[in-house]
Amino acid sequence: xxxxxxxxxxxxxxxxxxxxxxxxxxxxxxxxxxxxxxxxxxxxxxxxxxxxxxxxxxxxxxxxxxxxxxxxxxxxxxxxxxxxxxxxxxxxxxxxxxxxxxxxxxxxxxxxxxxxxxxxxxxxxxxxxxxxxxxxxxxxxxxxxxxxxxxxxxxxxxxxxxxxxxxxxxxxxxxxxxxxxxxxxxxxxxxxxxxxxxxxxxxxxxxxxxxxxxxxxxxxxxxxxxxxxxxxxxxxxxxxxxxxxxxxxxxxxx
Amino acid sequence: xxxxxxxxxxxxxxxxxxxxxxxxxxxxxxxxxxxxxxxxxxxxxxxxxxxxxxxxxxxxxxxxxxxxxxxxxxxxxxxxxxxxxxxxxxxxxxxxxxxxxxxxxxxxxxxxxxxxxxxxxxxxxxxxxxxxxxxxxxxxxxxxxxxxxxxxxxxxxxxxxxxxxxxxxxxxxxxxxxxxxxxxxxxxxxxxxxxxxxxxxxxxxxxxxxxxxxxxxxxxxxxxxxxxxxxxxxxxxxxxxxxxxxxxxxxxxxxxxx
Amino acid sequence: xxxxxxxxxxxxxxxxxxxxxxxxxxxxxxxxxxxxxxxxxxxxxxxxxxxxxxxxxxxxxxxxxxxxxxxxxxxxxxxxxxxxxxxxxxxxxxxxxxxxxxxxxxxxxxxxxxxxxxxxxxxxxxxxxxxxxxxxxxxxxxxxxxxxxxxxxxxxxxxxxxxxxxxxxxxxxxxxxxxxxxxxxxxxxxxxxxxxxxxxxxxxxxxxxxxxxxxxxxxxxxxxxxxxxxxxxxxxxxxxxxxxxxxxxxxxxxxxxxxxxxxxxxxxxxx
Numbered sequence: 036x037x038x039x040x041x042x043x044x045x046x047x048x049x050x051x052x053x054x055x056x057x058x059x060x061x062x063x064x065x066x067x068x069x070x071x072x073x074x075x076x077x078x079x080x081x082x083x084x085x086x087x088x089x090x091x092x093x094x095x096x097x098x099x100x101x102x103x104x105x106x107x108x109x110x111x112x113x114x115x116x117x118x119x120x121x122x123x124x125x126x127x128x129x130x131x132x133x134x135x136x137x138x139x140x141x142x143x144x145x146x147x148x149x150x151x152x153x154x155x156x157x158x159x160x161x162x163x164x165x166x167x168x169x170x171x172x173x174x175x176x177x178x179x180x181x182x183x184x185x186x187x188x189x190x191x192x193x194x195x196x197x198x199x200x201x202x203x204x205x206x207x208x209x210x211x212x213x214x215x216x217x218x219x220x221x222x223x224x225x226x227x228x229x230x231x232x233x234x235x236x237x238x239x240x241x242x243x244x245x246x247x248x249x250x251x252x253x254x255x256x257x258x259x260x261x262x263x264x265x266x267x268x269x270x271x272x273x274x275x276x277x278x279x280x281x282x283x284x285x286x287x288x289x
Numbered sequence: 290x291x292x293x294x295x296x297x298x299x300x301x302x303x304x305x306x307x308x309x310x311x312x313x314x315x316x317x318x319x320x321x322x323x324x325x326x327x328x329x330x331x332x333x334x335x336x337x338x339x340x341x342x343x344x345x346x347x348x349x350x351x352x353x354x355x356x357x358x359x360x361x362x363x364x365x366x367x368x369x370x371x372x373x374x375x376x377x378x379x380x381x382x383x384x385x386x387x388x389x390x391x392x393x394x395x396x397x398x399x400x401x402x403x404x405x406x407x408x409x410x411x412x413x414x415x416x417x418x419x420x421x422x423x424x425x426x427x428x429x430x431x432x433x434x435x436x437x438x439x440x441x442x443x444x445x446x447x448x449x450x451x452x453x454x455x456x457x458x459x460x461x462x463x464x465x466x467x468x469x470x471x472x473x474x475x476x477x478x479x480x481x482x483x484x485x486x487x488x489x490x491x492x493x494x495x496x497x498x499x500x501x502x503x504x505x506x507x508x509x510x511x512x513x514x515x516x517x518x519x520x521x522x523x524x525x526x527x528x529x530x531x532x533x534x535x536x537x538x539x540x541x542x543x544x545x546x547x
Numbered sequence: 548x549x550x551x552x553x554x555x556x557x558x559x560x561x562x563x564x565x566x567x568x569x570x571x572x573x574x575x576x577x578x579x580x581x582x583x584x585x586x587x588x589x590x591x592x593x594x595x596x597x598x599x600x601x602x603x604x605x606x607x608x609x610x611x612x613x614x615x616x617x618x619x620x621x622x623x624x625x626x627x628x629x630x631x632x633x634x635x636x637x638x639x640x641x642x643x644x645x646x647x648x649x650x651x652x653x654x655x656x657x658x659x660x661x662x663x664x665x666x667x668x669x670x671x672x673x674x675x676x677x678x679x680x681x682x683x684x685x686x687x688x689x690x691x692x693x694x695x696x697x698x699x700x701x702x703x704x705x706x707x708x709x710x711x712x713x714x715x716x717x718x719x720x721x722x723x724x725x726x727x728x729x730x731x732x733x734x735x736x737x738x739x740x741x742x743x744x745x746x747x748x749x750x751x752x753x754x755x756x757x758x759x760x761x762x763x764x765x766x767x768x769x770x771x772x773x774x775x776x777x778x779x780x781x782x783x784x785x786x787x788x789x790x791x792x793x794x795x796x797x798x799x800x801x802x803x804x805x806x807x808x809x810x811x812x813x814x815x816x817x818x
Contacts, residue, residue, distance in 0.1 A: 119659065209464065
């Protein structure tokens with residue numbers, strides 16, 4: 036297993052797309068800094084205001100970029116035909132997918148956490164003593180939110196990997212991730228209560244707020260899950276996607 | 290013309306095309322589900338709540354589905370040629386090159402117009418018949434009054450398809466172009482919605498989803514987008530979304546090594 | 548040729564793959580053998596491989612011939628576990644390929660030289676393959692030198708010519724220093740120098756006691772390289788013979804091939 040992991044690490048670090056996707060995710064820092072400068076200048080005029088925290092407002096960018104990384108980790112092998120060579124060198128397909136999941140999981144969690152922490156730190160430094168709404172809690176209070184945000188990006192990357200293995204098409208897998216992250220939550224919003232909140236409570240983008248006990252939105256109100264259950268659901272998404280990918284990988288001819 | 294029929298043949302001989310078209314049109318089913326559940330909730334509510342009850346324009350809420358699907362189809366008609374190496378054959382057969390991009394755009398654009406119309410009008414008429422006289426607002430007004438907005442909504446679908454085609458030709462990567470499309474539909478609007486005024490409204494007015502209502506002058510107060518543009522300007526912005534990537538892609542495809 | 552220095556003596560393998568069937572035939576040594584037993588693969592309505600049985604043994608190059616669409620590549624994919632057979636089985640060293648723990652050390656294969664990620668360097672491509680089977684980077688450098696790609700090891704594979712990609716594919720097959728090697732059309736796109744190089748490589752690999760299964764459409768080249776020939780058509784076995792036997796009965800290997808496959812050509816001009 037260690038040897039397969041090390042091979043997957045070589046694959047991941049030798050591709051330009053890895054750096055493109057992580058670079059896109061890191062735009063969060065640039066946008067977060069601009070954002071904080073901007074709201075700081077507003078605060079200087081108006082005194083105080085309630086602005087969204089950059090690491091939360093730009094989270095979809097981070098999640099989506101790293102999900103694409105996860106998708107590409109497998110679909111690029113199908114697109115180029117490298118998957119054949121991979122399966123010849125590692126005929127146990129479950130082991131191949133597991134190693135990919137391990138490497139993608141570690142890489143995205145580290146990248147996401149680093150980007151989130153740096154964005155968090157930079158924005159709080161720029162904000163200084165101004166009252167911007169998002170910079171009033173202590174770092175210890177915000178840490179669970181930062182960690183669960185990082186975890187959600189990793190979960191999405193692994194969902195992308197699992198769906199990529201099942202669908203084998205880059206565009207198809209990205210669209211599936213988009214469906215989970217954006218389309219379903221959008222549609223569920225339009226259901227009449229109480230079903231909108233009931234369904235929204237288990238949807239991917241609503242799990243991080245529930246882990247840190249924040250409300251979902253003004254329309255949906257509070258989620259229905261306690262933090263530990265929301266964390267559990269967040270972990271179940273990648274597990275299900277990877278199982279689907281594994282079944283497809285084992286069943287179908289390469 | 291021959292280039293056009295060749296591109297048409299290429300797109301209709303691939304299985305994923307039908308999957309994408311089907312997914313785009315299946316919006317009607319989602320509309321049916323939402324309208325039925327809304328009607329149920331309405332009937333269960335006491336009369337004083339019924340009078341105040343409102344329902345969102347479902348075809349507008351769901352337009353992101355056909356937009357996304359046809360945007361992806363636009364991406365794929367170009368990038369699949371690059372991925373398989375077929376583009377070399379295509380460009381060898383048509384050395385002037387621009388007709389290849391034009392033919393792809395025409396085929397995808399026409400399909401997108403069809404899918405957009407089916408999805409928008411299908412969803413609207415389905416919701417109208419399911420809801421009957423329930424809810425004041427969109428489905429209680431005359432169909433003819435809604436027609437301009439429905440047409441404008443429909444047109445955003447081919448805009449996405451052409452945007453996808455242009456981005457696909459610019460980036461030559463399915464992953465890259467798909468990500469940008471997704472960014473346009475979802476990520477950027479969320480970010481724009483989060484920034485403070487006046488920029489939220491200014492930038493929000495430029496989002497593709499904000500354009501139909503600005504073109505028809507059909508403003509609503511609950512919109513998350515802005516409504517600062519007069520109709521001609523909104524129409525021009527919409528055109529630019531489709532044309533700018535395509536024009537630059539055509540220019541680049543002519544100059545770039547394959 | 549420096550390969551000889553790395554040949555795995557394979558004694559451990561020999562013991563491990565000694566197949567003993569209770570009450571059955573006496574134990575056989577299945578070291579360095581590809582064995583197909585009634586191998587059948589159906590894709591929808593078409594039989595790509597139809598009840599194919601033959602053995603490929605060590606010490607010489609076995610040529611694998613047949614018209615386009617005869618099922619040669621499918622057979623190789625089935626041997627390598629990429630596709631699952633509809634019935635029958637393909638064994639390497641007496642075992643199913645997918646059950647091998649370190650497959651690269653037992654079997655090396657070149658199927659499609661174009662199947663590389665254009666953005667990766669030759670070195671990283673090979674390293675990622677080598678790592679899966681616990682093969683070190685020193686061996687990667689070694690095979691790159693053996694196939695003559697040492698000078699472009701850090702270049703993106705996307706810029707390689709077809710011939711260079713063939714050499715890269717051969718390097719990948721050689722990484723684990725395996726006793727069994729399979730090559731699907733390795734000569735495609737190579738220059739005369741490369742063709743001669745492949746010929747010498749195949750022969751010396753076989754002379755080292757390896758099992759070589761080589762598919763090609765170039766009959767003259769095959770006559771120079773292979774000792775035994777397996778011919779398939781429409782998924783079925785047509786002939787299994789030595790080159791000497793075939794050229795004794797026919798004017799040349801090409802004539803033998805033409806005569807034997809005349810009924811099996813699916814995609815060809817009228818002749």
